[in-house]
Amino acid sequence: MSTWTISTRSAAGELPVASGEATLSTDVGSPWVNLGIFALFVVVTLYFVIRASRTTKTSADFYAGGRGFSGTQNGTAIAGDYLSAASFLGVIGAVAVYGYDGFLYAVGFLVAWLLALLLVAELMRNTGKFTMADVLSFRLRQRPVRIAAAITTLAVCVFYLLPQMAGAGGLVALLIGVDSWAGQALVIAVVGALMIVYVFIGGMKGTTFVQIIKATLLILGSAVMTIWVLALFGFNFSGLLGDAATNHPDGEAILGPGLQYGADAFTRLDFVSLGFALVLGTAALPHVLIRFYTVPTAKDARKSVVVAIALIGAFYLFTLVLGYGAAALLDHETILAAPGGQNAAAPLLAYELGGTLLLGVISAVAFATILAVVAGLTITASASFAHDVYGQVIKKGQLDEKGEMRAGKITVVVVGILAILGGIGAQGQNVAFLVALAFAIAASANLPTILYSLFWKRFTTRGALWSMYGGLISALVLIAFSPVVWGRPTSFFPEGSLDLYPLTNPGLVSIPLAFFLGWLGSVTSKVAEDPAKQAEMEIRSLTGVGAEKAVDH
Template sequence: MSTTTLLTAAAGTNVGEPWLNMLIFGLFVAVTLVIVLRASKNTKTAADYYAGGRSFSGTQNGTAIAGDYLSAASFLGIVGAIAINGYDGFLYSIGFLVAWLVALLLVAELLRNTGKFTMADVLSFRLRQRPVRIAAAIATLAVCLFYLLAQMAGAGALVSLLLGIDERLGQSIVIAIVGALMILYVLVGGMKGTTWVQIIKAILLIAGAAVMTVWVLALYGFNFSALLGDAVATAGGNEALLNPGLQYGINATTKLDFLSLGLALVLGTAGLPHVLMRFYTVPTAKEARRSVVWAIWLIGAFYLFTLVLGYGAGALIGPERIQAAPGGVNSAAPLLAFELGGSLLLGLISAVAFATILAVVAGLTITAAASFAHDVYASVLAKEKPSPEKEVKIARRTVVVIGILAILGGIGAQGQNVAFLVALAFAVAASANLPTILYSLFWRGFTTQGALWSMYGGLASALILIVFSPVMSGTETSMIPGADFALFPLKNPGLISIPLAFFLGWLGSVLDRRREDPAKQAEMEVRSLTGVGAEKAVEH
């Protein structure tokens, strides 16, 4: 039975026209490629390639940050989670949004003042360059790679759902096409082209969600209570949809699991390297702060839309039909679009979701390439001697390598638990990156040994705990369903790995007999808080 047939059975009618979806996909790709090619004419220096020439305003960068942050998991996953689990599904939205307060208050402005192109610039500012840059690059590449695998596998699943491609070979071809487009965008346009793609995608995604939200509310006379009542009725009178605890209140373990997940979501965002790199695309720290405020407004509005869309999908389609459709929970938003506006709205929402994946993988790829070329090659292997042109050339070669790895990984990850890969990315970011960033910015006693213990300890503990968690084995939804080596009861390691990383950073620094240069510490403190000297350092 084909995917289209399955989806037709789930929706109770024809799912729409695959050719229409393809046409809208093609139009988006054509428009964004023209923009990327125009941007490439002004991409000459390393600052142009890595940071878009620092030419974006706070409003533009904030919109691009929203584009980077609102991935397919945010749109497809959260709408589905609310449709199935109600209140508990919306907790994801709250966690993702609150995380931006951490980024705004503790990281954005200080990071922009202290760094140049990457997170490692900040971490190695007053610590020993070589070991810290290598550790930061490993953590960055780990986060980016797992995020890339999730997005690439998600691209295959989304297109199979919407275009009726159910063969593994067909999905593999789709993943290869997404990967090739991603390589082309980043190779040609650099950060400037990637940023414009993200701005367009953010506007389309938020506008599409807004239209669907108003449409759903209009069906219920803009009476949200009536919508909630219908969602409960469609779910067979299950009023637990409106109360906490349907997913995370079953027992003590699930409650701890939610605490762990919330900790990873709230703290992980401020450690995501592809989000942190966006702070360098603006000319000043003031614009960095403004871009985060703008991003909070856009992302906050979007997550409010998901509340209406989630309960709307629950009311108009129902949990049973959503779970029976190909893609399961992730099919809630496309099914709702088809229910509301037929083939045309489904095609538009499909294209927006596809654009979302394309923009996010482009942002992740340029971050990973910059981390290798700037932190490993230029600062460690070549001992900071290569010209900016040579460094950009290495970055472009790295883009091709990372793109090929992402394609192969995405093909291998088909049918796997994509949520596992995303959770791992957040866990690594919160465990390996954030403690080291905060200690570097706010603690004078922090040392190189503390940084290495924190980064490697946070990375290793997150990986080990996830490998031995129910996400990997022991349940029907595990990555390896037939096996059972789940020694750690929680699905997310954040509750253990994040405090452990903070502790290791403190312990490593306290036990380190080698003190760091006090003059460098003082310079970093002044620069991070005032911005004095930041612009001069950025120019060189």
């Protein structure tokens, strides 16, 4: 088994945290402890999923948890759904390597929720039933709009699922010492099978309980590590920053902007483009929007977002301390050389602080994070196809409860299998562009149509179709010809030279284009939409009048 060395620094220049240097194998700690704690999590969550399955009788139960969750419960579940492995491992690693610029990811992820609170949460809850397409097609032509919304929803879910599944395989290389292709493929298959079981048996209720447990474990684990790191520096954050700057090869540059995005004009534009995608895309992610339908009232929808903002905000403050803590306590080259690169900063810091036991807990939380997120994405994809395409388009709304649930469960299995195969196929590849695609597609194809539908009386079916398809296609094309895919050592095809679009994120172009196409399609449309339906949607979205009756019946 290959080995590598972790060099540690002492807190504030005093005695070392660990004596000298520690030579660790690639599994970092005890694989059996890591697996044992993860197995405990699986057993506990399966218990809640099986209990939830006993009360999952209707499509409202399967897709929306019977709308019986409180605002606090749903807000915690939203945090569990939103805080993916990329948030936990990626942000901490980005701060450890890039400092200030790395934390900008967390700022973008958090600020997006203000948009969701002010413009989306309550209005979506009042207007929809199960999916985003319910809102978009409310006052427009049902068939073409539902098909377009289902396509964009499935596109976001698939491109979000692939990096999560592939990430499960990559994480194993560090946590349990399985670094062969076949071993990682087996782990991806196991994670995918668990995901299918959770969603197939428990539906939204089971998925919600998994997300609540995962969010609680993730935030508590991060809080413990944060307090531990601060204690090593006498709760002196300035001292922590000073040691991080001293230990980092770029010195005090990690305390200010520019280390990752300040090299030239293109990198600065890249950050603006990434910020557009993160801030605007988050408020239009289908697996986030579907959670607004799991609460009984619009008031609970608002409370859900407030609770989610509090939990997510606290978590990202923890990542700031943990990222700079990793920069101060671990050797920079060791982080980059570890399996997973900068994503290894969080588990390496956990091992440095608390040894095998803390690493086992953190590794189990990381696995749980992946499991909860892929479950949320799968139930969303299931609802989009079974409810919007099969139930409303193919069966023209004539499908009964049992038929719709049966279609939903079949979709869960199909999506799960595709996610497993896609995750296995993406092993060893640069999957960062898949995450960028998910946010860019959501921001480009979904958000303009959502806002126009809710707030613009002249919006038409043509505008919706132009905006959704135009945003989707432009995001895909720009990513396909960007440096993320071609021409760089970290690109999907490093030897290619088709990087015609200079930025790594399409948001700067595709999002304004989608808004423009929505406007252009509407003002050039010769077919006016039903003013009565538009007025009904406006009254219902803003006041909630008539929403409960429509949802229940």
